Amino acid sequence: MKQKIYIVEDDASIGKLLSDYIEKYGFIIKVVQDFGSIIEEFDSFKPDVVLMDVNLPKFDGFYWCKRIRETSTVPIIFISARESGMDQVMALENGADDYITKPFYSEVVLAKIKSHIRRAYGNYATITEERIIELGYLKLYPERLELRFKNQSTIITKKEGILLECLMRRYPRIVNRDYLLEKMWDDTAFVEENTLNVNVTRLRRRLQEFDIENGIETVRGVGYKLNETIFEGQ
Known part of the structure; x- marks a missing residue:
């Protein structure tokens, strides 16, 4: 089964760059369509990984990350031009799993996507009894x-x-x-x-x-x- 990546990015050129590159490696991609309905799109698409920008219309990426975390543990990777340590701390505090600064190498983004999928789903797929x-x-x-x-x-x-x-x-x-x-x-x-x-x-x-x-x-x-x-x- 192909894994699905949800890209929440307001720069159309960056969204297309990520989408075109990641799609070549067999992933199903959805780029955000409505910045006021991110949770609805997330629930409908059911992605395996979310790529999230910080600066977004209406509400910022920190807000949407926190909203997603109310119902899901899906890996969330921030990709942002904001390089300050505080922004990275904010991302972690709101539930992010990783943070990549722009400009970025598409190869690095892909490697991180694969790594988080491997950690979030690959190892757990063989577990027959849940740990408590x-x-x-x-x-x-x-x-x-x-x-x-x-x-x-x-x-x-x-x-x-x-x-x-x-x-x-x-x-x-x-x-x-x-x-x-x-x-x-x-x-x-x-x-x-x-x-x-x-x-x-x-x-x-x-x-x-x-x-x-x-x-x-x-x-x-x-x-x-x-x-x-x-x-x-x-």
């Missing part, structure tokens, strides 16, 4: 990127899932920062110190959604550990 990591009432479902606490649930990003799995499996021990960076570093992007900080902050917010305060403890100069507050109320 449990710690008290906290349950992590890595394959579907879902986190549950008692009767509540939320969707997390891939890197948040990697980070939380490390912390849960090693509880109550401290997990070294270098170890976490190594685990979060994949073949699609180098993970910087700031990326780890961002994802720790985001995970704390996820736990706060479950009324778990101070769920992740920072051990200065060493790393992080889950706090015993995750067991409160049991």
